[in-house]
Amino acid sequence: MNTSEKSSVLQENEIYGLTKLMEPNLSLEQIKYLNLDFQQTTQDKFPMIASQIENCSNLKYLILDFSHEYGQIYVSRKQLSILGASITKCKQISLLQMDFTLQKIEENGVLFIASIIKGCKNLQILNLFGFGSTLRDEGLSRIATALPKCQKITKLAISFICDEISDEGLQNLGSALVNCQRLQELSLEICDNCFRDDGLSKLGLNLAKSVNLQVLKINTHDRNPTYIKPTSKGYYDLCAHLSNLNNLKEFFLGFCWEINGACLPQVGLALKTCKNLIKLFLLVRFEVSDKDTEEFAFHIQNYRNLIQFDILINLHEKTKKKLQRKIFKMPRIVCFSIEDEDFVDLIVEDNLRYLAIHRLEKQIIRIKQFDCPKFNDSNDQSNK
Numbered sequence: 001m002n003t004s005e006k007s008s009v010l011q012e013n014e015i016y017g018l019t020k021l022m023e024p025n026l027s028l029e030q031i032k033y034l035n036l037d038f039q040q041t042t043q044d045k046f047p048m049i050a051s052q053i054e055n056c057s058n059l060k061y062l063i064l065d066f067s068h069e070y071g072q073i074y075v076s077r078k079q080l081s082i083l084g085a086s087i088t089k090c091k092q093i094s095l096l097q098m099d100f101t102l103q104k105i106e107e108n109g110v111l112f113i114a115s116i117i118k119g120c121k122n123l124q125i126l127n128l129f130g131f132g133s134t135l136r137d138e139g140l141s142r143i144a145t146a147l148p149k150c151q152k153i154t155k156l157a158i159s160f161i162c163d164e165i166s167d168e169g170l171q172n173l174g175s176a177l178v179n180c181q182r183l184q185e186l187s188l189e190i191c192d193n194c195f196r197d198d199g200l201s202k203l204g205l206n207l208a209k210s211v212n213l214q215v216l217k218i219n220t221h222d223r224n225p226t227y228i229k230p231t232s233k234g235y236y237d238l239c240a241h242l243s244n245l246n247n248l249k250e251f252f253l254g255f256c257w258e259i260n261g262a263c264l265p266q267v268g269l270a271l272k273t274c275k276n277l278i279k280l281f282l283l284v285r286f287e288v289s290d291k292d293t294e295e296f297a298f299h300i301q302n303y304r305n306l307i308q309f310d311i312l313i314n315l316h317e318k319t320k321k322k323l324q325r326k327i328f329k330m331p332r333i334v335c336f337s338i339e340d341e342d343f344v345d346l347i348v349e350d351n352l353r354y355l356a357i358h359r360l361e362k363q364i365i366r367i368k369q370f371d372c373p374k375f376n377d378s379n380d381q382s383n384k
Contacts, residue, residue, distance in 0.1 A: 014031075014033070015033035015034070015035055015061075016031055016033065016034055016035070017034075017035055017036065017037065018036045018037055018038070018041065018049070021034065021036070021049070021052050021053075022045075022048065022049070022052065026052075028052060028055040028056050028057075029055065029056070029057045029058055030058065031056045031058065031059055032058055032059060032060045032061065033059075033060070033061045034053070034056065034059060034061070034062050034063065035063040035065070036049075036062075036063065036064055036065065037065045038064070038065060038066050038075075039065070039067075039068050043075060043076060043079050046075070046079040046082055046083055047079075047082055049083065050082045050083045050085070050086035051086065053083070053086045053087060053090065054086035054089050054090070056090055057090065057091075057092070058092055059090040059092060059093055060092050060093060060094050060095065061093075061094070061095045062087065062090070062093055062095070062096050062097070063096075063097045063098075063099075064096075064097070064098045064099070065099045066098070066099060066100050066103055067099045067100065067101030067102060067103065067129075067131075068101075068102055068103065075108070076108070077107075077108040077111070080108055080109070080111070080112040081111075081112070081115075083112070084112050084115045084116050084119070085115075087116050087119070087120070088115065088116060088118075088119025088120060089119075090120075091121065091122060092122060093120045093122060093123060094122055094123060094124045094125065094152075095123075095124065095125040095126075096116065096117075096120060096123055096125070096126050096127070097126075097127040097128075097129070098113060098116075098127070098128055098129070099129040099130070100128075100129065100130040100133045101129060101130060101131045101132060101133065102131065102132040102133070103130070103132075103133055104133065104134050105130060105133050105134065105135050105139055105160075106134075106139075107139075109139075110135075110138075110139040110142050110143060111142070113128065113143050113146075114142050114143055114145070114146040115146075117143070117146040117147060117149065117150060118146045118149045120150065121149070121150065121151075121152075122152055123150040123152065123153055124152050124153055124154050124155065125153070125154065125155040125156075126147075126150070126153060126155070126156050126157070127156075127157040127159075128143070128157065128158050128159070128160070129157075129159050129160075130159065130160040130161070131159075131160075131161045132161065133160055133161075134164070135160045135164075135165070136164050136165070136169070137164075137165060137166055137168050137169035137172070140160075140165055140169045140172065140173060140190075141168075141169060141172040141173070143158075144172050144173045144175075144176035144177075145172075145176060147176045147177065147179075147180055148176055148179035148180060150180070151180075151181075151182065152182060153180055153182060153183060154182050154183060154184045154185065155183075155184065155185040155186075156177075156180070156183060156185070156186050156187070157186075157187040157188075158173075158187070158188050158189070158190070159187065159188075159189035160189070160190055160191075161189065161191040161221075164194050165190045165194060165195060166194045166195050166199065167195045167196055167198045167199030167202070168199075169190075169195070169199075170190075170195050170199040170200070170202065170203045171199065171202045171203070171206070173188075173203070174202060174203040174204075174205070174206030174207060175206055177206060177207065177210055178206050178209045178210065180210065181210070181211070181212065182212060183210050183212060183213055184212050184213060184214045184215065185213075185214065185215040185216075186207070186210075186213060186215070186216050186217070187217040187252075188217065188218050188219070189217075189218075189219040189221075189254075190219075190220065191219065191220070191221045194228045195228075195229075195230065196228065196229065196230055196231075196234065197230045197231055197233050197234030197237065198234075199230070199234070200220075200230045200234035200235060200237060200238040201234060201237035201238060201241070203238060204237060204238035204239070204240070204241030204242055205241045207241065207242060207245070208241040208242060208244045208245055210245070211245070211246070211247065212247060213245055213247060213248060214247050214248060214249045214250065215248075215249065215250040215251075216242070216245075216248060216250070216251050216252070217250075217251075217252035217281075218238075218252065218253055218254065219252070219253075219254035219283070220254060220255065220256050221254050221255075221256065221257075221283075221285065229256045229257075229258075229259075230256060230259075231259060231260065231263070232259055232260050232262050232263030232266050233266075235253075235255065235259075235263050235266065235267050236263070236266040236267060236269075236270050237270075238270075239253075239267050239270035239271050240270040242270075242271070242274065243270060243271060243272070243273040243274050245274070246275065246276060247276065248274055248276065248277060249276055249277060249278050249279065250277075250278065250279040250280075250281075251271070251274070251277060251279070251280055251281070252281040252282075252283075253267070253281070253282055253283065254283035254285070255282075255283060255284055255285050255286065256285065256286075257285045257286060258285075258286055259285075259286045260286070261286060261287055261288040261289050261292045262292055263286070264282075264284060264288050264292055264293070264296045264313075265292050265295035265296040265298075265299060267282070267296075268295070268296040268298075268299035268300050269299050271299075271303070272299055272302050272303065274303075275304075275305065276305060277303060277305060277306060278305055278306060278307050278308065279306075279307070279308040279309075280300075280303070280306060280308070280309050280310070281309075281310045281311070282310070282311045282312070282313070283311075283312045284311065284312060284313040284314075287314070288313060288315065290316070290319050290322075293315060293319050293322070293323055294322065296323075297322070297323050297326035297327070298326075300326070300327070300330070301326055301329060301330060303330065304331060304332070305332060306330060306332060306333060307332050307333060307334050307335065308333070308334065308335040308336065309327060309330075309333060309335075309336040309337075310336065310337045310339075311337070311338055311339075312339050312340070313338065313339075313340075314340050315338070320338055323338060324336075324338060
């Protein structure tokens with residue numbers, strides 16, 4: 001082996017970016033980790049990139065970053081098809097993350113996402129992000145239809161903000177997840193929505209069939225409140241269905257704006273029968289009266305196995321102290337926090353969007369070359 005070839009031999013578990021991937025004389029079959037940022041990539045380079053990826057026969061972890069803070073990254077349907085076909089030839093991929101922040105996910109993008117999901121038969125962890133992306137019912141439904149093809153998937157995160165998802169989209173997603181019977185962790189963030197009570201209810205009904213689900217995070221935050229949104233009934237139905245999940249241990253729920261304050265005690269009542277729930281995080285974005293707070297406190301006192309409870313809510317100091325006293329009396333509680341809802345922007349992403357990103361092998365934690373902050377931040381949280 002000559003000097004140039006020796007320099008190209010990969011270190012164990014080395015993570016390669018796009019520039020590194022395109023270097024000559026690489027032992028592509030040794031690559032396990034790729035983190036590819038397409039911000040500065042021109043269309044003419046896609047065939048070469050696809051060719052390199054196709055030869056990474058032992059690739060296990062793949063991050064595709066199409067996000068761009070300065071505008072749209074235009075990639076033709078043909079180029080996406082070439083890239084997608086090359087990725088599906090990497091049969092060992094177990095973790096896939098795709099970020100389309102500030103990109104329009106039109107038909108081309110949806111077909112690209114769905115084709116990769118269908119082709120990665122050994123996929124165990126899938127993360128789809130798209131802040132500021134326009135994903136509608138048809139696109140979400142097409143992606144959802146592909147999910148059951150991944151029979152090994154255990155952790156799924158779908159986070160699209162600034163979209164237009166209706167009851168139909170939520171129902172189609174829930175119906176698809178019923179067939180993902182190994183699913184243990186689900187993080188779902190669909191904001192600026194157009195769904196109502198029926199959508200939340202049917203989502204809960206379908207998720208209740210995911211018998212292995214242990215960690216569930218749902219954020220329905222609407223940044224620009226409209227008349228199209230669920231009411232307290234929708235949230236009650238959602239949680240009532242979820243109470244049938246015997247293995248559910250952690251639950252995060254972020255509410256919409258301007259809901260009737262009675263929603264909080266109704267959710268508290270609905271979750272009482274979650275016998276194995278040990279962690280609960282509620283993000284309350286509406287006014288709650290003293291009476292509703294007291295009723296909610298009455299219900300959560302019956303959460304016999306709850307050891308951690310966190311709530312973001314704006315309460316009068318007197319009411320907050322009453323709630324604290326009730327929580328203190330819970331039999332197993334060891335950790336709780338009551339913070340003003342004003343803190344939401346500081347912590348909601350850490351508690352929802354990136355918690356679903358995990359590494360499948362412990363040794364990757366030691367890799368310092370990795371330059372994906374989302375990936376690293378999530379593991380800082382999971383290691384605490």
